[in-house]
Amino acid sequence: MNVVVCVKQIPDPAAPQSLDAAYNLNRSGKLILDEADTYGVEMALQLVERAGGGEVTVVSMGSAADVSGLRNALAMGASKAIVVSDDALRGTDALGTAKVLAAAIAPVAPDLVLAATESSDGYTGTVPVQLAELLDMPSITFAKSVAVEGSNVTVQRQTEAGYDEVSAPLPAVVTVTAGVVEPRYASFKGIMAAKSKPLEVLSVADLGLAAQVGPAGARQAITSVVAAEARQAGAKYVDDGEGAAKIVAFLESIKVL
Amino acid sequence: MTTSNIWVVVEPVNGSLSATSLELLSQARTLAGSVSAITWGGAAHAAQAGEYGASTLYDVGDLAGALPGASVARAIAGLVAAGIPDAILIPASYDGRDIAARLSALVDRPVLTNVSGLADEDGLVTEHQVFGGTQVVRARFTGEGPGLVVVRAKSFIAEPSGGPAASVVAAPVGETGRTATARVTASHVEERVGPKLEEAPVVVSGGRGLGEAGQYALVEEAARLLNGAAGASRAIVDAGWVAYSHQVGQTGKTVKPTVYIACGISGATQHMVGMKGSKNIVAINKDPDAPIFQIADLGIVGDVRTVLPSLIEALKARAS
Numbered sequence: 001m002n003v004v005v006c007v008k009q010i011p012d013p014a015a016p017q018s019l020d021a022a023y024n025l026n027r028s029g030k031l032i033l034d035e036a037d038t039y040g041v042e043m044a045l046q047l048v049e050r051a052g053g054g055e056v057t058v059v060s061m062g063s064a065a066d067v068s069g070l071r072n073a074l075a076m077g078a079s080k081a082i083v084v085s086d087d088a089l090r091g092t093d094a095l096g097t098a099k100v101l102a103a104a105i106a107p108v109a110p111d112l113v114l115a116a117t118e119s120s121d122g123y124t125g126t127v128p129v130q131l132a133e134l135l136d137m138p139s140i141t142f143a144k145s146v147a148v149e150g151s152n153v154t155v156q157r158q159t160e161a162g163y164d165e166v167s168a169p170l171p172a173v174v175t176v177t178a179g180v181v182e183p184r185y186a187s188f189k190g191i192m193a194a195k196s197k198p199l200e201v202l203s204v205a206d207l208g209l210a211a212q213v214g215p216a217g218a219r220q221a222i223t224s225v226v227a228a229e230a231r232q233a234g235a236k237y238v239d240d241g242e243g244a245a246k247i248v249a250f251l252e253s254i255k256v257l
Numbered sequence: 258m259t260t261s262n263i264w265v266v267v268e269p270v271n272g273s274l275s276a277t278s279l280e281l282l283s284q285a286r287t288l289a290g291s292v293s294a295i296t297w298g299g300a301a302h303a304a305q306a307g308e309y310g311a312s313t314l315y316d317v318g319d320l321a322g323a324l325p326g327a328s329v330a331r332a333i334a335g336l337v338a339a340g341i342p343d344a345i346l347i348p349a350s351y352d353g354r355d356i357a358a359r360l361s362a363l364v365d366r367p368v369l370t371n372v373s374g375l376a377d378e379d380g381l382v383t384e385h386q387v388f389g390g391t392q393v394v395r396a397r398f399t400g401e402g403p404g405l406v407v408v409r410a411k412s413f414i415a416e417p418s419g420g421p422a423a424s425v426v427a428a429p430v431g432e433t434g435r436t437a438t439a440r441v442t443a444s445h446v447e448e449r450v451g452p453k454l455e456e457a458p459v460v461v462s463g464g465r466g467l468g469e470a471g472q473y474a475l476v477e478e479a480a481r482l483l484n485g486a487a488g489a490s491r492a493i494v495d496a497g498w499v500a501y502s503h504q505v506g507q508t509g510k511t512v513k514p515t516v517y518i519a520c521g522i523s524g525a526t527q528h529m530v531g532m533k534g535s536k537n538i539v540a541i542n543k544d545p546d547a548p549i550f551q552i553a554d555l556g557i558v559g560d561v562r563t564v565l566p567s568l569i570e571a572l573k574a575r576a577s
Contacts, residue, residue, distance in 0.1 A: 095366075126354060126358035126368055126407075132358075132359075133330075134362050136435050141355055165441065166439055179495045218367060220404070225394050226392065234556070247564075248572070251539075256458070
Protein backbone atom coordinates (compact mmCIF):
# COMPACT_ATOMS: atom_id res chain seq x y z
CA MET A 1 0.00 0.00 0.00
CA ASN A 2 1.29 3.44 -0.93
CA VAL A 3 0.46 6.36 1.30
CA VAL A 4 1.08 10.05 0.70
CA VAL A 5 1.29 12.30 3.73
CA CYS A 6 0.89 16.05 3.23
CA VAL A 7 3.30 17.87 5.52
CA LYS A 8 4.29 21.46 6.12
CA GLN A 9 7.35 23.13 7.51
CA ILE A 10 6.32 26.00 9.74
CA PRO A 11 7.99 28.65 11.90
CA ASP A 12 8.48 27.31 15.42
CA PRO A 13 5.13 28.03 17.17
CA ALA A 14 7.02 28.59 20.44
CA ALA A 15 8.84 31.58 18.90
CA PRO A 16 7.17 35.00 18.53
CA GLN A 17 5.22 35.23 15.27
CA SER A 18 4.64 38.23 13.05
CA LEU A 19 3.29 39.32 9.69
CA ASP A 20 5.52 41.01 7.12
CA ALA A 21 4.74 44.17 5.14
CA ALA A 22 2.68 42.17 2.62
CA TYR A 23 0.75 40.56 5.52
CA ASN A 24 2.35 37.18 4.90
CA LEU A 25 3.46 35.16 7.92
CA ASN A 26 7.13 35.84 8.59
CA ARG A 27 8.87 32.57 7.71
CA SER A 28 12.44 33.87 7.73
CA GLY A 29 13.50 32.02 10.88
CA LYS A 30 14.15 28.34 11.43
CA LEU A 31 11.43 26.07 10.05
CA ILE A 32 10.32 22.85 11.72
CA LEU A 33 8.04 20.00 10.68
CA ASP A 34 4.56 20.92 11.94
CA GLU A 35 4.02 18.68 14.96
CA ALA A 36 0.45 18.09 13.74
CA ASP A 37 1.94 16.36 10.68
CA THR A 38 4.00 13.89 12.68
CA TYR A 39 0.81 12.01 13.55
CA GLY A 40 0.00 11.50 9.86
CA VAL A 41 3.54 10.32 9.13
CA GLU A 42 3.38 7.83 12.01
CA MET A 43 -0.10 6.63 10.98
CA ALA A 44 1.10 6.12 7.41
CA LEU A 45 4.16 4.16 8.52
CA GLN A 46 2.02 1.89 10.69
CA LEU A 47 -0.54 1.30 7.93
CA VAL A 48 2.17 0.39 5.42
CA GLU A 49 3.84 -1.91 7.96
CA ARG A 50 0.49 -3.61 8.64
CA ALA A 51 -0.20 -3.98 4.91
CA GLY A 52 3.11 -5.80 4.60
CA GLY A 53 4.65 -3.50 2.01
CA GLY A 54 4.50 -0.22 0.17
CA GLU A 55 5.90 3.25 0.50
CA VAL A 56 5.21 6.41 2.42
CA THR A 57 5.83 9.60 0.43
CA VAL A 58 5.73 12.99 2.10
CA VAL A 59 4.58 15.88 -0.09
CA SER A 60 5.01 19.51 0.84
CA MET A 61 4.76 23.02 -0.54
CA GLY A 62 7.23 25.59 0.72
CA SER A 63 10.82 26.66 0.65
CA ALA A 64 13.37 24.04 -0.39
CA ALA A 65 16.13 26.13 1.21
CA ASP A 66 15.51 24.49 4.57
CA VAL A 67 14.29 20.89 4.36
CA SER A 68 15.29 19.66 7.82
CA GLY A 69 11.62 19.11 8.68
CA LEU A 70 11.15 16.91 5.62
CA ARG A 71 14.36 15.04 6.47
CA ASN A 72 12.83 14.49 9.88
CA ALA A 73 9.83 12.74 8.26
CA LEU A 74 12.25 10.66 6.16
CA ALA A 75 14.21 9.80 9.30
CA MET A 76 10.99 8.53 10.90
CA GLY A 77 10.73 6.08 7.99
CA ALA A 78 9.11 7.73 4.96
CA SER A 79 10.68 6.57 1.69
CA LYS A 80 10.83 9.79 -0.23
CA ALA A 81 9.86 13.45 -0.19
CA ILE A 82 8.47 15.77 -2.85
CA VAL A 83 8.57 19.51 -2.22
CA VAL A 84 7.08 22.11 -4.51
CA SER A 85 9.22 25.17 -4.02
CA ASP A 86 8.98 28.39 -6.00
CA ASP A 87 9.13 32.11 -5.21
CA ALA A 88 5.90 32.44 -7.19
CA LEU A 89 4.10 30.48 -4.45
CA ARG A 90 4.48 33.22 -1.83
CA GLY A 91 0.99 34.41 -0.93
CA THR A 92 -0.80 31.34 -2.29
CA ASP A 93 -4.14 30.66 -0.56
CA ALA A 94 -5.63 27.37 0.60
CA LEU A 95 -7.24 26.48 -2.73
CA GLY A 96 -4.04 27.33 -4.62
CA THR A 97 -2.11 25.14 -2.17
CA ALA A 98 -4.53 22.28 -2.76
CA LYS A 99 -4.07 22.66 -6.54
CA VAL A 100 -0.29 22.50 -6.13
CA LEU A 101 -0.45 19.47 -3.85
CA ALA A 102 -2.97 17.71 -6.12
CA ALA A 103 -0.70 18.18 -9.13
CA ALA A 104 2.29 16.87 -7.18
CA ILE A 105 0.40 13.91 -5.68
CA ALA A 106 -1.54 12.68 -8.75
CA PRO A 107 1.49 11.04 -10.45
CA VAL A 108 2.27 9.11 -7.24
CA ALA A 109 -1.21 7.46 -7.51
CA PRO A 110 -1.45 6.73 -3.77
CA ASP A 111 -3.98 4.38 -2.15
CA LEU A 112 -4.41 6.80 0.71
CA VAL A 113 -3.60 10.45 1.36
CA LEU A 114 -3.19 11.52 4.99
CA ALA A 115 -2.96 15.06 6.34
CA ALA A 116 -3.41 16.88 9.63
CA THR A 117 -6.82 18.46 10.18
CA GLU A 118 -5.14 21.85 9.87
CA SER A 119 -1.67 23.38 9.99
CA SER A 120 -0.44 24.93 13.21
CA ASP A 121 0.51 28.22 11.55
CA GLY A 122 -2.30 29.12 9.14
CA TYR A 123 -5.18 27.08 10.65
CA THR A 124 -7.26 27.34 7.48
CA GLY A 125 -8.23 23.69 7.71
CA THR A 126 -9.61 23.27 4.20
CA VAL A 127 -6.64 22.10 2.11
CA PRO A 128 -7.06 18.32 2.59
CA VAL A 129 -10.71 18.29 1.49
CA GLN A 130 -10.06 20.71 -1.39
CA LEU A 131 -7.33 18.28 -2.38
CA ALA A 132 -9.77 15.34 -2.19
CA GLU A 133 -12.17 17.17 -4.49
CA LEU A 134 -9.43 17.94 -7.00
CA LEU A 135 -8.24 14.30 -6.92
CA ASP A 136 -11.86 13.00 -7.18
CA MET A 137 -11.52 11.11 -3.90
CA PRO A 138 -13.82 10.65 -0.91
CA SER A 139 -12.58 12.29 2.28
CA ILE A 140 -12.98 11.64 5.99
CA THR A 141 -11.87 14.42 8.33
CA PHE A 142 -11.03 14.46 12.04
CA ALA A 143 -9.99 10.82 12.37
CA LYS A 144 -9.11 9.59 15.84
CA SER A 145 -8.33 6.12 14.52
CA VAL A 146 -7.65 4.78 11.03
CA ALA A 147 -7.72 1.18 9.78
CA VAL A 148 -7.41 -0.22 6.27
CA GLU A 149 -9.14 -3.47 5.40
CA GLY A 150 -8.97 -4.66 1.83
CA SER A 151 -9.92 -1.76 -0.41
CA ASN A 152 -11.64 0.26 2.33
CA VAL A 153 -10.50 2.69 4.96
CA THR A 154 -12.45 2.77 8.21
CA VAL A 155 -12.19 5.74 10.51
CA GLN A 156 -13.46 6.80 13.90
CA ARG A 157 -14.39 10.40 13.15
CA GLN A 158 -14.86 12.95 15.90
CA THR A 159 -18.30 14.51 16.17
CA GLU A 160 -19.82 17.11 18.47
CA ALA A 161 -21.37 14.32 20.54
CA GLY A 162 -18.69 11.62 20.38
CA TYR A 163 -17.58 9.83 17.27
CA ASP A 164 -18.90 8.16 14.12
CA GLU A 165 -17.61 5.06 12.40
CA VAL A 166 -17.08 6.11 8.78
CA SER A 167 -15.95 3.98 5.89
CA ALA A 168 -14.79 4.89 2.37
CA PRO A 169 -13.34 3.02 -0.58
CA LEU A 170 -9.68 3.65 -1.43
CA PRO A 171 -8.14 5.81 -2.71
CA ALA A 172 -9.29 8.36 -0.16
CA VAL A 173 -8.12 11.38 1.82
CA VAL A 174 -8.17 11.15 5.61
CA THR A 175 -7.25 13.92 8.05
CA VAL A 176 -5.97 12.84 11.43
CA THR A 177 -6.16 14.57 14.80
CA ALA A 178 -3.27 14.85 17.21
CA GLY A 179 -3.29 11.79 19.37
CA VAL A 180 -4.42 9.32 16.66
CA VAL A 181 -1.09 7.56 17.23
CA GLU A 182 2.07 8.32 19.19
CA PRO A 183 4.71 9.55 16.71
CA ARG A 184 8.01 7.69 16.93
CA TYR A 185 11.28 9.47 17.42
CA ALA A 186 13.72 9.12 14.56
CA SER A 187 16.47 6.65 15.42
CA PHE A 188 20.13 7.45 14.76
CA LYS A 189 20.03 4.87 11.97
CA GLY A 190 16.93 6.55 10.56
CA ILE A 191 18.55 9.97 10.64
CA MET A 192 21.60 8.65 8.79
CA ALA A 193 19.44 6.83 6.22
CA ALA A 194 17.31 9.95 5.64
CA LYS A 195 20.31 11.83 4.28
CA SER A 196 20.44 9.64 1.19
CA LYS A 197 16.68 9.24 0.63
CA PRO A 198 15.26 10.92 -2.51
CA LEU A 199 13.97 14.47 -2.10
CA GLU A 200 12.46 15.78 -5.31
CA VAL A 201 12.08 19.54 -5.78
CA LEU A 202 9.40 20.71 -8.24
CA SER A 203 8.63 24.20 -9.54
CA VAL A 204 5.28 25.76 -10.40
CA ALA A 205 6.24 25.45 -14.08
CA ASP A 206 6.80 21.71 -13.61
CA LEU A 207 3.17 21.47 -12.50
CA GLY A 208 1.76 23.92 -15.08
CA LEU A 209 -0.12 26.02 -12.51
CA ALA A 210 1.35 29.50 -12.89
CA ALA A 211 -1.84 31.58 -13.05
CA GLN A 212 -3.50 29.87 -10.11
CA VAL A 213 -0.94 30.47 -7.38
CA GLY A 214 0.52 33.43 -5.55
CA PRO A 215 -1.43 36.52 -4.46
CA ALA A 216 -3.21 36.84 -7.84
CA GLY A 217 -4.55 33.30 -7.63
CA ALA A 218 -5.71 33.85 -4.04
CA ARG A 219 -8.46 36.36 -5.00
CA GLN A 220 -8.56 37.57 -1.41
CA ALA A 221 -6.55 40.22 0.34
CA ILE A 222 -5.85 41.33 3.87
CA THR A 223 -6.86 44.98 4.11
CA SER A 224 -5.56 45.73 7.60
CA VAL A 225 -4.26 44.22 10.81
CA VAL A 226 -5.28 45.86 14.05
CA ALA A 227 -4.66 45.15 17.72
CA ALA A 228 -7.52 43.20 19.27
CA GLU A 229 -9.55 44.81 22.00
CA ALA A 230 -7.31 44.19 24.99
CA ARG A 231 -8.60 42.53 28.13
CA GLN A 232 -7.46 44.29 31.24
CA ALA A 233 -5.63 41.96 33.62
CA GLY A 234 -7.21 42.09 37.07
CA ALA A 235 -5.83 41.37 40.51
CA LYS A 236 -3.15 38.70 40.85
CA TYR A 237 -2.34 37.11 44.19
CA VAL A 238 0.33 34.64 45.21
CA ASP A 239 -1.48 31.78 46.94
CA ASP A 240 -0.75 31.85 50.66
CA GLY A 241 -3.54 29.45 51.53
CA GLU A 242 -6.22 32.06 50.77
CA GLY A 243 -6.34 31.46 47.01
CA ALA A 244 -9.52 29.39 47.14
CA ALA A 245 -11.24 31.96 49.38
CA LYS A 246 -10.35 34.72 46.92
CA ILE A 247 -11.91 32.70 44.10
CA VAL A 248 -15.09 32.14 46.14
CA ALA A 249 -15.28 35.89 46.92
CA PHE A 250 -14.83 36.68 43.22
CA LEU A 251 -17.56 34.22 42.21
CA GLU A 252 -19.85 35.88 44.76
CA SER A 253 -19.04 39.32 43.37
CA ILE A 254 -20.15 38.27 39.89
CA LYS A 255 -23.19 36.48 41.36
CA VAL A 256 -22.16 33.02 40.20
CA LEU A 257 -22.41 31.98 43.85
CA MET B 258 -20.81 47.07 -4.51
CA THR B 259 -22.86 46.43 -1.44
CA THR B 260 -23.97 43.08 -0.17
CA SER B 261 -27.54 42.26 -1.11
CA ASN B 262 -27.86 38.49 -1.24
CA ILE B 263 -26.35 36.04 1.26
CA TRP B 264 -26.76 32.29 1.53
CA VAL B 265 -26.22 30.49 4.80
CA VAL B 266 -25.50 26.79 5.18
CA VAL B 267 -27.62 25.70 8.16
CA GLU B 268 -26.74 22.46 9.85
CA PRO B 269 -29.34 20.05 11.28
CA VAL B 270 -28.42 18.74 14.74
CA ASN B 271 -30.79 16.55 16.73
CA GLY B 272 -33.95 17.78 15.04
CA SER B 273 -33.06 21.48 15.17
CA LEU B 274 -30.69 23.83 13.38
CA SER B 275 -27.32 24.23 15.10
CA ALA B 276 -26.71 27.27 17.30
CA THR B 277 -24.02 28.54 14.94
CA SER B 278 -26.42 28.24 11.99
CA LEU B 279 -28.91 30.51 13.76
CA GLU B 280 -26.15 32.97 14.65
CA LEU B 281 -25.16 33.16 10.98
CA LEU B 282 -28.76 33.63 9.78
CA SER B 283 -29.16 36.47 12.29
CA GLN B 284 -25.97 38.20 11.16
CA ALA B 285 -26.76 37.65 7.46
CA ARG B 286 -30.07 39.48 7.99
CA THR B 287 -28.23 42.58 9.21
CA LEU B 288 -25.93 42.53 6.16
CA ALA B 289 -28.22 41.71 3.26
CA GLY B 290 -31.80 42.24 2.16
CA SER B 291 -32.14 38.70 0.91
CA VAL B 292 -31.10 35.70 2.99
CA SER B 293 -31.48 32.11 1.84
CA ALA B 294 -30.59 28.98 3.77
CA ILE B 295 -29.29 25.63 2.58
CA THR B 296 -29.74 22.43 4.58
CA TRP B 297 -29.98 18.70 4.09
CA GLY B 298 -32.55 16.10 5.06
CA GLY B 299 -34.75 18.82 6.40
CA ALA B 300 -37.77 20.53 4.92
CA ALA B 301 -38.84 20.26 8.60
CA HIS B 302 -36.53 23.17 9.41
CA ALA B 303 -38.41 25.67 7.22
CA ALA B 304 -40.13 27.27 10.21
CA GLN B 305 -36.94 27.75 12.20
CA ALA B 306 -34.97 28.99 9.17
CA GLY B 307 -37.74 31.51 8.48
CA GLU B 308 -37.94 32.54 12.12
CA TYR B 309 -34.28 33.59 11.95
CA GLY B 310 -34.61 35.43 8.66
CA ALA B 311 -34.30 33.08 5.69
CA SER B 312 -36.90 33.58 2.97
CA THR B 313 -35.98 30.41 1.08
CA LEU B 314 -34.73 27.07 2.40
CA TYR B 315 -32.94 24.96 -0.17
CA ASP B 316 -33.18 21.32 0.88
CA VAL B 317 -30.55 18.93 -0.40
CA GLY B 318 -32.60 15.99 0.81
CA ASP B 319 -31.68 12.75 2.54
CA LEU B 320 -28.02 11.81 2.18
CA ALA B 321 -28.56 8.12 3.00
CA GLY B 322 -25.67 7.96 5.44
CA ALA B 323 -23.12 9.76 3.27
CA LEU B 324 -20.96 12.38 4.97
CA PRO B 325 -22.54 15.70 3.91
CA GLY B 326 -19.47 17.45 2.46
CA ALA B 327 -19.35 16.27 -1.14
CA SER B 328 -23.12 16.01 -1.69
CA VAL B 329 -24.12 19.33 -0.12
CA ALA B 330 -21.29 21.13 -1.90
CA ARG B 331 -22.49 19.76 -5.24
CA ALA B 332 -26.05 20.87 -4.58
CA ILE B 333 -24.80 24.37 -3.71
CA ALA B 334 -22.61 24.44 -6.81
CA GLY B 335 -25.76 23.66 -8.81
CA LEU B 336 -27.57 26.58 -7.17
CA VAL B 337 -24.62 28.90 -7.83
CA ALA B 338 -24.76 28.02 -11.51
CA ALA B 339 -28.30 29.43 -11.57
CA GLY B 340 -27.79 32.54 -9.48
CA ILE B 341 -24.73 33.83 -7.66
CA PRO B 342 -25.04 35.22 -4.12
CA ASP B 343 -22.59 37.79 -2.77
CA ALA B 344 -21.37 35.36 -0.15
CA ILE B 345 -22.05 31.95 1.34
CA LEU B 346 -21.69 31.71 5.12
CA ILE B 347 -20.86 28.31 6.58
CA PRO B 348 -20.58 27.24 10.25
CA ALA B 349 -17.09 26.21 11.38
CA SER B 350 -18.18 22.71 12.34
CA TYR B 351 -16.82 19.34 11.28
CA ASP B 352 -19.25 19.02 8.37
CA GLY B 353 -19.32 22.76 7.65
CA ARG B 354 -15.61 22.79 6.97
CA ASP B 355 -15.95 19.79 4.66
CA ILE B 356 -18.73 21.51 2.71
CA ALA B 357 -16.75 24.76 2.41
CA ALA B 358 -13.62 23.00 1.20
CA ARG B 359 -15.46 20.83 -1.35
CA LEU B 360 -17.47 23.79 -2.63
CA SER B 361 -14.36 25.96 -2.94
CA ALA B 362 -12.68 23.43 -5.20
CA LEU B 363 -15.91 22.72 -7.14
CA VAL B 364 -16.74 26.32 -8.03
CA ASP B 365 -13.10 27.47 -7.97
CA ARG B 366 -13.67 30.23 -5.44
CA PRO B 367 -11.55 31.13 -2.42
CA VAL B 368 -12.59 30.37 1.13
CA LEU B 369 -11.88 32.44 4.24
CA THR B 370 -11.98 30.45 7.47
CA ASN B 371 -11.82 31.12 11.23
CA VAL B 372 -13.93 34.22 10.70
CA SER B 373 -15.09 35.90 13.91
CA GLY B 374 -16.54 39.11 12.52
CA LEU B 375 -18.33 40.29 9.36
CA ALA B 376 -19.12 43.76 8.09
CA ASP B 377 -20.36 45.30 4.85
CA GLU B 378 -17.96 48.05 3.78
CA ASP B 379 -18.60 48.35 0.07
CA GLY B 380 -18.43 44.58 -0.03
CA LEU B 381 -18.01 41.99 2.66
CA VAL B 382 -15.12 42.38 5.13
CA THR B 383 -14.15 39.43 7.30
CA GLU B 384 -12.34 39.56 10.64
CA HIS B 385 -9.99 36.85 11.88
CA GLN B 386 -8.26 36.61 15.23
CA VAL B 387 -4.58 35.74 14.91
CA PHE B 388 -1.67 35.19 17.28
CA GLY B 389 -3.79 34.06 20.18
CA GLY B 390 -6.41 36.70 19.62
CA THR B 391 -3.98 39.57 20.20
CA GLN B 392 -4.45 40.89 16.67
CA VAL B 393 -7.34 41.03 14.26
CA VAL B 394 -6.79 40.56 10.54
CA ARG B 395 -9.39 42.15 8.26
CA ALA B 396 -9.73 40.66 4.78
CA ARG B 397 -11.94 40.72 1.72
CA PHE B 398 -12.46 38.82 -1.50
CA THR B 399 -11.01 40.48 -4.59
CA GLY B 400 -12.33 38.33 -7.43
CA GLU B 401 -15.73 37.26 -8.69
CA GLY B 402 -18.21 35.90 -6.15
CA PRO B 403 -19.39 34.08 -4.33
CA GLY B 404 -16.80 34.24 -1.58
CA LEU B 405 -17.02 31.38 0.90
CA VAL B 406 -16.89 32.37 4.55
CA VAL B 407 -16.45 29.83 7.37
CA VAL B 408 -17.48 31.43 10.66
CA ARG B 409 -16.57 30.35 14.19
CA ALA B 410 -19.26 29.52 16.73
CA LYS B 411 -20.47 32.35 18.99
CA SER B 412 -19.19 35.10 16.72
CA PHE B 413 -22.69 36.59 16.59
CA ILE B 414 -25.86 36.61 18.68
CA ALA B 415 -28.75 34.50 17.43
CA GLU B 416 -31.93 36.59 17.38
CA PRO B 417 -35.23 35.53 15.81
CA SER B 418 -36.75 37.97 13.35
CA GLY B 419 -40.22 36.48 13.69
CA GLY B 420 -40.35 35.85 9.97
CA PRO B 421 -42.73 33.33 8.38
CA ALA B 422 -41.59 29.82 7.48
CA ALA B 423 -39.11 29.80 4.62
CA SER B 424 -40.35 28.46 1.32
CA VAL B 425 -38.71 25.13 0.63
CA VAL B 426 -37.00 24.51 -2.70
CA ALA B 427 -35.37 21.20 -3.54
CA ALA B 428 -31.66 21.42 -4.36
CA PRO B 429 -30.60 18.32 -6.28
CA VAL B 430 -27.14 16.88 -5.66
CA GLY B 431 -26.33 15.75 -9.18
CA GLU B 432 -23.42 13.49 -10.05
CA THR B 433 -21.01 12.89 -7.19
CA GLY B 434 -18.68 10.32 -8.77
CA ARG B 435 -16.34 8.87 -6.15
CA THR B 436 -16.41 11.94 -3.94
CA ALA B 437 -19.51 11.13 -1.86
CA THR B 438 -18.67 7.51 -1.10
CA ALA B 439 -17.66 8.05 2.56
CA ARG B 440 -20.48 6.60 4.69
CA VAL B 441 -21.33 6.69 8.35
CA THR B 442 -21.91 3.12 9.54
CA ALA B 443 -22.42 3.81 13.27
CA SER B 444 -22.63 6.73 15.70
CA HIS B 445 -21.34 6.73 19.26
CA VAL B 446 -22.47 9.29 21.80
CA GLU B 447 -20.06 9.91 24.66
CA GLU B 448 -22.11 10.35 27.80
CA ARG B 449 -21.68 13.68 29.51
CA VAL B 450 -23.24 14.81 32.73
CA GLY B 451 -24.21 18.40 33.47
CA PRO B 452 -24.58 21.26 31.01
CA LYS B 453 -22.97 21.30 27.58
CA LEU B 454 -19.54 22.87 27.39
CA GLU B 455 -20.62 25.46 24.80
CA GLU B 456 -23.69 26.48 26.79
CA ALA B 457 -22.60 26.25 30.42
CA PRO B 458 -22.54 29.53 32.39
CA VAL B 459 -19.48 28.25 34.27
CA VAL B 460 -16.57 26.40 32.67
CA VAL B 461 -13.75 24.89 34.71
CA SER B 462 -10.86 23.80 32.49
CA GLY B 463 -7.72 21.85 33.25
CA GLY B 464 -4.28 21.80 31.67
CA ARG B 465 -0.80 20.38 32.08
CA GLY B 466 -0.43 22.01 35.50
CA LEU B 467 -2.65 19.26 36.90
CA GLY B 468 0.41 17.04 36.63
CA GLU B 469 -1.29 13.78 35.75
CA ALA B 470 -4.46 12.39 34.19
CA GLY B 471 -5.98 11.33 37.51
CA GLN B 472 -6.04 14.94 38.75
CA TYR B 473 -8.57 15.89 36.07
CA ALA B 474 -11.21 14.53 38.46
CA LEU B 475 -10.63 17.72 40.51
CA VAL B 476 -11.66 19.82 37.50
CA GLU B 477 -14.79 17.73 37.00
CA GLU B 478 -15.66 17.96 40.68
CA ALA B 479 -15.28 21.76 40.77
CA ALA B 480 -17.34 22.05 37.57
CA ARG B 481 -20.08 19.87 39.07
CA LEU B 482 -20.23 21.91 42.28
CA LEU B 483 -20.58 25.12 40.23
CA ASN B 484 -23.23 23.58 37.93
CA GLY B 485 -20.75 24.09 35.13
CA ALA B 486 -18.98 22.07 32.47
CA ALA B 487 -15.46 20.69 32.48
CA GLY B 488 -13.10 21.80 29.72
CA ALA B 489 -9.52 21.06 28.80
CA SER B 490 -6.49 22.45 27.02
CA ARG B 491 -5.27 20.81 23.84
CA ALA B 492 -2.13 19.64 25.68
CA ILE B 493 -4.00 17.24 27.95
CA VAL B 494 -6.39 16.12 25.21
CA ASP B 495 -3.40 15.24 23.02
CA ALA B 496 -1.86 13.47 26.00
CA GLY B 497 -5.00 11.34 26.21
CA TRP B 498 -6.04 12.49 29.72
CA VAL B 499 -9.52 13.48 28.56
CA ALA B 500 -11.73 13.14 25.47
CA TYR B 501 -11.51 15.63 22.61
CA SER B 502 -15.08 16.74 23.22
CA HIS B 503 -13.74 18.66 26.26
CA GLN B 504 -11.20 20.66 24.28
CA VAL B 505 -11.46 24.44 24.35
CA GLY B 506 -9.49 26.43 21.80
CA GLN B 507 -8.76 27.05 18.17
CA THR B 508 -9.21 23.40 17.25
CA GLY B 509 -11.77 22.71 19.95
CA LYS B 510 -14.84 24.50 21.22
CA THR B 511 -15.38 28.22 21.60
CA VAL B 512 -16.87 29.10 24.97
CA LYS B 513 -18.14 32.39 26.36
CA PRO B 514 -19.37 31.57 29.85
CA THR B 515 -20.10 34.00 32.67
CA VAL B 516 -16.92 32.76 34.27
CA TYR B 517 -14.08 30.62 32.96
CA ILE B 518 -11.76 29.07 35.53
CA ALA B 519 -8.45 27.99 33.98
CA CYS B 520 -6.66 25.47 36.18
CA GLY B 521 -3.03 24.82 35.37
CA ILE B 522 -3.38 26.24 31.87
CA SER B 523 -0.55 28.52 30.77
CA GLY B 524 -2.53 30.23 27.98
CA ALA B 525 -1.14 29.04 24.67
CA THR B 526 -2.35 30.93 21.60
CA GLN B 527 -4.39 27.91 20.57
CA HIS B 528 -6.30 27.90 23.87
CA MET B 529 -6.88 31.65 24.31
CA VAL B 530 -8.81 32.04 21.05
CA GLY B 531 -11.43 29.63 22.36
CA MET B 532 -12.07 31.32 25.71
CA LYS B 533 -11.00 34.95 25.74
CA GLY B 534 -14.56 36.04 25.04
CA SER B 535 -15.61 34.79 28.50
CA LYS B 536 -17.23 37.48 30.64
CA ASN B 537 -14.94 36.76 33.58
CA ILE B 538 -11.73 34.77 33.71
CA VAL B 539 -10.10 33.23 36.76
CA ALA B 540 -6.67 31.63 36.37
CA ILE B 541 -4.73 29.38 38.71
CA ASN B 542 -1.14 28.73 37.62
CA LYS B 543 2.13 28.35 39.44
CA ASP B 544 4.09 30.33 36.82
CA PRO B 545 3.54 34.04 37.63
CA ASP B 546 4.51 34.93 34.04
CA ALA B 547 2.00 32.57 32.38
CA PRO B 548 0.23 34.43 29.52
CA ILE B 549 -3.17 33.43 30.91
CA PHE B 550 -2.71 36.02 33.72
CA GLN B 551 -2.67 38.82 31.15
CA ILE B 552 -6.36 38.23 30.45
CA ALA B 553 -7.48 37.03 33.88
CA ASP B 554 -9.75 39.16 36.05
CA LEU B 555 -8.52 37.19 39.04
CA GLY B 556 -5.16 35.42 39.03
CA ILE B 557 -3.97 33.01 41.70
CA VAL B 558 -0.27 32.24 41.48
CA GLY B 559 -0.11 28.81 43.06
CA ASP B 560 -0.18 25.07 42.57
CA VAL B 561 -3.53 24.04 41.14
CA ARG B 562 -3.17 20.74 42.99
CA THR B 563 -3.54 22.55 46.30
CA VAL B 564 -5.77 25.48 45.31
CA LEU B 565 -8.37 23.35 43.53
CA PRO B 566 -8.94 20.92 46.45
CA SER B 567 -9.33 23.93 48.76
CA LEU B 568 -11.83 25.47 46.37
CA ILE B 569 -13.77 22.20 46.23
CA GLU B 570 -13.86 22.06 50.04
CA ALA B 571 -15.08 25.66 50.22
CA LEU B 572 -17.81 25.00 47.64
CA LYS B 573 -18.94 21.86 49.46
CA ALA B 574 -19.06 23.77 52.75
CA ARG B 575 -21.30 26.38 51.15
CA ALA B 576 -23.60 23.75 49.68
CA SER B 577 -24.15 21.96 52.97
